[in-house]
Amino acid sequence: MTILANVLSLTVIFAVPLLLVALGGMFSERSGVINIALEGMMIIGALAASFTLQAFDKSGFGAGAPQLAMFVAILVAGLVGMLFSLLLGFAAINLKADQTIGGTALNQFAPAFAVVLTWAIQGEGLTTIQLPGWLRITRDTLGLPEAKNPQGFFNILFFKYFYLTTVVAVVLFIASYVVLYKTKFGLRLRACGEHPQAADSVGINVYKMRYAGVLISGFLGGIGGIAYTVAAGSGFTSNVGGYGFLALAVMIFGNWKPFTILGASFFFALFKVVAAYNSSLSFLPKFEGLREVSNLYQMLPYVVTMLVLIFTSKHSQAPKAEGIPYDKGSR
Amino acid sequence: MKDKKTSFWSSPAVAGVLASLISIVVGLLLGFLLLLILNAGAAVSGMGTMLTAGVRNLDQLAKVLYQAAPLMLCGLSVGFAFKTGLFNIGASGQYTMGMFFALLCGIHFQMPWYVCLLASMLGGAIWGVFPGLFKALFNVNEVITAIMFNWIGVYFVNLMCANTPDMLAGSWGGSSNDRTAALSAANPGALLPKAGLDKLFAGSTWINIGIFISILFAVLVWVILQKTTFGYELKACGFNRDASQYAGINAKRSIVLSMVIAGALSGLGGGISYLAGTVQYVMLKNILAMGFNGIPVALLANSNPIGTIFSALFISYIQTGGSAMQPTFSAETINIVISVIIYLSAFSLLMRGVISRLLAHRNEKTKGGAAK
Numbered sequence: 229m230t231i232l233a234n235v236l237s238l239t240v241i242f243a244v245p246l247l248l249v250a251l252g253g254m255f256s257e258r259s260g261v262i263n264i265a266l267e268g269m270m271i272i273g274a275l276a277a278s279f280t281l282q283a284f285d286k287s288g289f290g291a292g293a294p295q296l297a298m299f300v301a302i303l304v305a306g307l308v309g310m311l312f313s314l315l316l317g318f319a320a321i322n323l324k325a326d327q328t329i330g331g332t333a334l335n336q337f338a339p340a341f342a343v344v345l346t347w348a349i350q351g352e353g354l355t356t357i358q359l360p361g362w363l364r365i366t367r368d369t370l371g372l373p374e375a376k377n378p379q380g381f382f383n384i385l386f387f388k389y390f391y392l393t394t395v396v397a398v399v400l401f402i403a404s405y406v407v408l409y410k411t412k413f414g415l416r417l418r419a420c421g422e423h424p425q426a427a428d429s430v431g432i433n434v435y436k437m438r439y440a441g442v443l444i445s446g447f448l449g450g451i452g453g454i455a456y457t458v459a460a461g462s463g464f465t466s467n468v469g470g471y472g473f474l475a476l477a478v479m480i481f482g483n484w485k486p487f488t489i490l491g492a493s494f495f496f497a498l499f500k501v502v503a504a505y506n507s508s509l510s511f512l513p514k515f516e517g518l519r520e521v522s523n524l525y526q527m528l529p530y531v532v533t534m535l536v537l538i539f540t541s542k543h544s545q546a547p548k549a550e551g552i553p554y555d556k557g558s559r
Numbered sequence: 560m561k562d563k564k565t566s567f568w569s570s571p572a573v574a575g576v577l578a579s580l581i582s583i584v585v586g587l588l589l590g591f592l593l594l595l596i597l598n599a600g601a602a603v604s605g606m607g608t609m610l611t612a613g614v615r616n617l618d619q620l621a622k623v624l625y626q627a628a629p630l631m632l633c634g635l636s637v638g639f640a641f642k643t644g645l646f647n648i649g650a651s652g653q654y655t656m657g658m659f660f661a662l663l664c665g666i667h668f669q670m671p672w673y674v675c676l677l678a679s680m681l682g683g684a685i686w687g688v689f690p691g692l693f694k695a696l697f698n699v700n701e702v703i704t705a706i707m708f709n710w711i712g713v714y715f716v717n718l719m720c721a722n723t724p725d726m727l728a729g730s731w732g733g734s735s736n737d738r739t740a741a742l743s744a745a746n747p748g749a750l751l752p753k754a755g756l757d758k759l760f761a762g763s764t765w766i767n768i769g770i771f772i773s774i775l776f777a778v779l780v781w782v783i784l785q786k787t788t789f790g791y792e793l794k795a796c797g798f799n800r801d802a803s804q805y806a807g808i809n810a811k812r813s814i815v816l817s818m819v820i821a822g823a824l825s826g827l828g829g830g831i832s833y834l835a836g837t838v839q840y841v842m843l844k845n846i847l848a849m850g851f852n853g854i855p856v857a858l859l860a861n862s863n864p865i866g867t868i869f870s871a872l873f874i875s876y877i878q879t880g881g882s883a884m885q886p887t888f889s890a891e892t893i894n895i896v897i898s899v900i901i902y903l904s905a906f907s908l909l910m911r912g913v914i915s916r917l918l919a920h921r922n923e924k925t926k927g928g929a930a931k
Contacts, residue, residue, distance in 0.1 A: 264702065315902070325909070332648070333905060337895060344888070347889040477707065520717060527711050534708075537699045
């Protein structure tokens with residue numbers, strides 16, 4: 229039972245970045261801009277938030293009000309991610325550039341920039357930004373008494389890996405759903421990804437809407453970045469373990485819809501956790517005689533994605549106008 | 560005479576080269592700006608190192624050529640796919656598979672180097688089939704398939720290497736089993752021949768015939784694209800799939816074949832780079848960066864195979880310079896420069912348009928002046 233609780237709570241903590249980032253990708257693509265720069269946006273957001281947390285730790289503010297400090301760091305991650313996403317928006321919307329290539333540039337830029345800046349600030353060769361130890365939400369934070377049984381199922385499930393990012397993700401997930409489906413803004417955004425010419429003809433500013441989509445993806449991507457770093461637990465090392473690309477798969481797997489994206493992110497996170505802990509999970513097949521079996525499990529989510537794509541691509545609900553720069557003149 | 564000059568300046572190729580040069584200059588300037596911000600005192604010497612390290616001595620120059628070979632092949636791979644309207648972001652996975660097939664043949668089966676190179680092409684081609692087939696049969700975006708197969712490739716190769724114990728360094732007198740065996744110990748016959756080049760380069764270990772193989776393939780790709788019906792069909796398919804289909808070209812076949820060839824090129828890159836015997840594959844859970852660097856190589860060359868020769872040499876040159884900048888600055892500074900270059904290439908079409916308009920404008924002006 230302890231193992232199950234561990235696996236479940238780890239799944240939640242790793243599903244959080246996937247969910248946030250895939251939702252970000254969803255906003256961008258439903259407005260019509262392909263965003264393969266999610267990985268880069270995560271890295272930039274995580275970089276900014278990690279330095280913020282480090283500064284709070286040094287000033288003593290963090291230890292005094294840990295969750296407030298964490299909230300500010302999350303906000304910083306989102307805003308810096310947003311700022312970074314402007315680069316994609318500018319290339320894709322104003323200059324009508326190839327969106328995939330623009331995104332590739334951002335993906336190349338982000339980790340390099342993170343390493344260079346970390347070197348410059350921390351000194352030569354110090355490439356890890358250590359996260360402070362006060363980030364976790366404990367029973368104490370919530371004013372609860374000490375657990376009677378610290379190794380109990382529910383205590384592990386709820387408190388072993390409980391961070392503010394999880395709470396933020398729940399709020400942002402609900403907000404994303406409401407914004408996309410229950411507001412005028414969401415309807416207009418979706419129209420720009422399906423048929424921008426029609427949207428324009430009824431007076432919607434396609435460029436503005438697409439910028440909004442890209443900026444939201446930068447915001448969510450940045451927050452996803454710090455959520456991943458917190459989940460990974462060993463500090464920020466100028467990468468997010470390919471979660472940005474995984475989130476892209478989650479988004480497609482989730483058919484560009486919030487609830488299916490939620491399901492897909494849990495599915496992927498579960499696979500990732502199982503892959504990482506396969507040796508301690510007794511119910512998994514062991515493949516006697518095979519070495520480094522973890523590789524097999526790590527491969528699985530990608531293989532399954534491909535299989536699912538084969539069966540769903542016929543009914544794919546990809547935004548019809550994604551990837552095509554909108555040109556007013558071609559209406 | 561004057562007419563000739565005018566037509567030279569207004570040709571699209573010139574505009575393309577100028578656009579690439581502008582991208583490079585802007586990239587380098589931003590890189591310099593970054594160095595200034597980070598450490599103003601060392602910025603000038605750092606930039607100097609970046610720009611001159613590649614020709615500082617014969618060993619460094621040999622390293623530039625050594626790195627340029629796989630870069631060129633990955634660039635050719637990405638560029639070839641571009642010509643067919645496909646974005647091959649999977650060069651990294653194909654490169655990894657090429658490396659694995661080459662080392663499998665070289666170490667496990669004790670084959671000579673040319674067999675290993677053929678095997679590396681096969682390995683890359685197999686990994687190129689998937690994005691092509693998925694696109695042709697199921698209409699799955701090749702970018703997604705390629706990204707997935709980059710990761711599948713890493714884990715697959717790690718799994719296979721770990722389960723082929725005689726491929727690992729431990730079986731050949733090495734100390735650690737987290738990497739493949741050194742070729743010099745396992746099978747010297749699988750090493751790429753040096754053909755006397757090492758004497759020319761003052762005994763440098765970097766140099767071998769890899770760079771010539773790459774250049775040969777660049778020319779070969781140019782011939783395929785420019786001089787054959789097959790190449791014409793691929794390009795037609797890239798320009799307008801529906802129109803080419805209407806003209807009787809099998810677009811699905813073109814997509815798959817294009818990806819297979821692109822994959823074989825990247826795979827050969829993996830083979831060349833690891834059969835040099837200078838590096839061993841370390842089983843990390845990371846995607847190898849080489850394939851991704853093929854993207855700027857192809858973009859800078861505007862996907863022209865002959866241009867790729869020069870852009871690969873350039874990227875390799877500044878990468879060598881970047882390593883030489885350590886430890887004052889991180890070598891990653893180069894990746895920032897490269898990312899700026901990619902970013903600018905993303906709207907190179909726009910830039911090329913502006914340049915040719917400017918050139919045309921200038922020509923008109925000079926003509927007008929002459930008339931007066």
